[in-house]
Amino acid sequence: MKILFVSKELHPAAGSGVGARMHRDTLYELVGKENVFVIDLDLFIEPSIKQNYRSYGKYKNKFERIKRNLQMNTYYFSNSMINEIVGIVEKENIEFVFLDDSTFGKLANAIKKKCPRVRVVSFFHDVKAQLYPIWIKRSKFVDKIDFRIGIENERKSVFSVDKNIVLNSAEDKLLQQYYGVKADYYYPVCVGLPEDSAKNPYPKNEKKVILFVGTSYVANLNGIRWFYKNVFLKISNHFEFWVVGKGLDCMKREFPDNASFHAEGFVESLADYYRYADVVVAPLTGGGGMKIKTAEAISYGKVFVGSTESLHGYYEEMPKSIINKLIFQCDTVEDYLKAFSEIADREVEKQNNVLVELYKTKYSSAASYNIMKKIMEETMGKEI
CATH class of the missing domain: 3.40.50.2000 (Glycogen Phosphorylase B;)
Structure with a gap:
């Protein structure tokens, strides 16, 4: 089975970056690294094309960003990028797509229209319909636009994908509150095994x-x-x-x-x-x-x-x-x-x-493996 994994958070040292890498690495473990094609949307990574990997880098200038917004994309996507990614799905005979963000709605919709047999799931690191209005209040005008488009893309994603995946019951309630839809799966934050420790960094103290x-x-x-x-x-x-x-x-x-x-x-x-x-x-x-x-x-x-x-x-x-x-x-x-x-x-x-x-x-990598395996098998209707 070939899989497409799309993320904008693979490189941050903490937060959703840890979660994104866990999702990617779990897919590697399930089907083999050679069967996972990664689309890396991090704006601070240089554009690159490698085996089973494509990064796009940042938009060229403010006019390119405005153009993306006029296309009803967040600044992570242009229509041409979406078309290229859909082409990868076709060319690589992708069967399963894991979208590691809830705001990839136009991409999800384009994949399902062009390749209706491909199964697409969307993961919510958080529910943007609840979070983005808070950010809008304290953001610059251009960011306000992007966040509003992000909410619209989240809505489009919810109703385009085959399965919606949230962190837990609390996030499920938010999904129901804003979209009237129950989550299909819970997939909490998972982290790798704790590292071994070499020495005590704290000075001796009674405190x-x-x-x-x-x-x-x-x-x-x-x-x-x-x-x-x-x-x-x-x-x-x-x-x-x-x-x-x-x-x-x-x-x-x-x-x-x-x-x-x-x-x-x-x-x-x-x-x-x-x-x-x-x-x-x-x-x-x-x-x-x-x-x-x-x-x-x-x-x-x-x-x-x-x-x-x-x-x-x-x-x-x-x-x-x-x-x-x-x-x-x-x-x-x-x-x-x-x-x-x-x-x-x-x-x-x-x-x-x-x-x-x-x-x-x-919350371990073993827990992540079991959850991802269940999601894939039930979504695809076959054993992995």
């Missing part, structure tokens, strides 16, 4: 270590600031706070005088920091979909303290036995202080096996 992992994305920066000022300063007698990830060393300038606060920026191995941390925190208040950093923390068996946003799609599926013991959902200062008071008063396991088992069952 427990709180870890935040991310990049210098505005929602992360705002979450760190809020947590530091409203929560950490009240608990710093018992805890150290470490923020790790590309660009986060900028936080040193904001809080330079606190010996219990550490901002490391990019590091070679996140595994070292995860393995030896006592608690992972994610005080996020914006975004969409399921957060990769939550799945990563669970994979390492870490006690996790996070907002409703950072636990979206996870908290609903967790056994009650770990709620407020290993997993704490917090949205107010009082919630966080209560959680950390409970953690401060007990011995904290560096790896909680009940969380590791939860990861293996729901």
Whole structure:
């Protein structure tokens, strides 16, 4: 069986990039890399044609972007690109198409019209009809146009593809709310096996270590600031706070005088920091979909303290036995202080096996394999 995989998120270091690569790699595992043709729509990748791979790069100039919008495409597509991709489906005898975004509606529609026997599925990293109106309010005029077109393309996709795939029941409710359609499958965020750790990066200290992992994305920066000022300063007698990830060393300038606060920026191995941390925190208040950093923390068996946003799609599926013991959902200062008071008063396991088992069952590469296999077999009507 030959498969076409289309994504605009293969290269980001975190977030939907992790999910996109998991989907691609799972398809490789199922049918063999030689049978998967990848369309890479990342705007920051040079145009390239290789065996079973095609990238297009960024639109040439602002006039090209406007032209794409006038064609009712987002800036990722032109009509000629869509026609070329449909041609690849025909030429390569593609049987199954995995669209790794819900806004590829014109492409989905074009494939189904030209090649009606080809099975096409669409994956929602989030429901854009809910997310994009929020982004529209704070965006430049040209981006507002693109987001509106994105919503229209999402609508077109919902009713063009053979199967709609969402992360979880919460996203399914959004799909029903905005489009009156139930999802065909749930496919939660899955991450690879935790890496082995080489050494403990934290200096010896009697204090427990709180870890935040991310990049210098505005929602992360705002979450760190809020947590530091409203929560950490009240608990710093018992805890150290470490923020790790590309660009986060900028936080040193904001809080330079606190010996219990550490901002490391990019590091070679996140595994070292995860393995030896006592608690992972994610005080996020914006975004969409399921957060990769939550799945990563669970994979390492870490006690996790996070907002409703950072636990979206996870908290609903967790056994009650770990709620407020290993997993704490917090949205107010009082919630966080209560959680950390409970953690401060007990011995904290560096790896909680009940969380590791939860990861293996729901959020691992093995779980991804089983879910993708089921989707393909039921959509194609045959065994893979």
